[in-house]
Amino acid sequence: MLHLIFQVTLLCVSLSMLGLIYRVIKGPTTPDRVVALDAIGINLIAIIALVSMMLDTYAFLEVILLLGILAFLGTVAFSKFLEKGEIIERERDH
Amino acid sequence: MKNKVKTNDVILQTVTNVVAFIIILFSLKLFFSGHYTPGGGFIGGLMTSGAIVLLLLAYDIKTVSSILPVDYKIVTAIGLFLSVATGAGALLFDVPFLTHAYDYFHLPLLGKTSLHTAVLFDTGVYLVVIGVTMTIIQTIGVSE
Numbered sequence: 001m002l003h004l005i006f007q008v009t010l011l012c013v014s015l016s017m018l019g020l021i022y023r024v025i026k027g028p029t030t031p032d033r034v035v036a037l038d039a040i041g042i043n044l045i046a047i048i049a050l051v052s053m054m055l056d057t058y059a060f061l062e063v064i065l066l067l068g069i070l071a072f073l074g075t076v077a078f079s080k081f082l083e084k085g086e087i088i089e090r091e092r093d094h
Numbered sequence: 095m096k097n098k099v100k101t102n103d104v105i106l107q108t109v110t111n112v113v114a115f116i117i118i119l120f121s122l123k124l125f126f127s128g129h130y131t132p133g134g135g136f137i138g139g140l141m142t143s144g145a146i147v148l149l150l151l152a153y154d155i156k157t158v159s160s161i162l163p164v165d166y167k168i169v170t171a172i173g174l175f176l177s178v179a180t181g182a183g184a185l186l187f188d189v190p191f192l193t194h195a196y197d198y199f200h201l202p203l204l205g206k207t208s209l210h211t212a213v214l215f216d217t218g219v220y221l222v223v224i225g226v227t228m229t230i231i232q233t234i235g236v237s238e
Binding site: 058059062063065066069070072073076077080083084087088089090091 | 101106113117120124131132133137141144147148150151152154155156231235
């Protein structure tokens with residue numbers, strides 16, 4: 001029974017990822033694509049958590065935190081590029 | 095993108111001050127748990143350089159190099175030296191190159207602890223990964 005619930009939840013998360021992939025491909029502006037990629041990263045975390053519950057293992061729990069950090073870093077880097085045109089500045093306020 | 099608007103990154107900088115410490119703690123946890131659970135020197139070094147990259151994103155190269163005044167090429171050299179020295183140290187005990195040893199020690203606060211020379215080798219890997227990653231990122235970032 002619990003396995004069926006996991007499978008249905010995985011299906012729902014996969015469908016929402018499909019919708020986000022549509023937004024990445026179709027999205028009219030670049031910020032749409034960045035936000036959709038960030039949400040795909042979060043959905044990937046949900047999928048990893050569900051799969052680690054289905055496989056009954058603790059081995060993937062580091063991956064969850066890792067993907068959260070990487071999604072945050074990537075989104076911040078993209079946003080800074082969109083706002084300022086450069087990601088790492090040599091010196092601020094000049 | 096070319097028009098230089100004076101922006102105020104106070105939210106990003108405040109979040110960075112908190113999150114960078116959490117990322118560094120997580121990377122140290124990954125590094126020290128590498129023997130028994132997933133983790134190790136490579137992913138720990140990548141996460142530490144991820145924290146430094148977050149600092150570089152929120153501030154700038156000059157501020158970060160005043161916070162962390164290290165030359166990352168020297169960090170790479172120290173890491174390579176540690177790894178080679180751990181391997182060569184085995185030759186002193188008449189065993190083949192890169193033979194590791196471990197034993198149990200009674201430390202004052204930690205109690206019975208198993209100390210393994212593979213940790214020293216892993217520290218070399220950790221330092222090399224940090225050095226190479228940060229050298230690449232800073233070299234690309236500085237050129238205009």
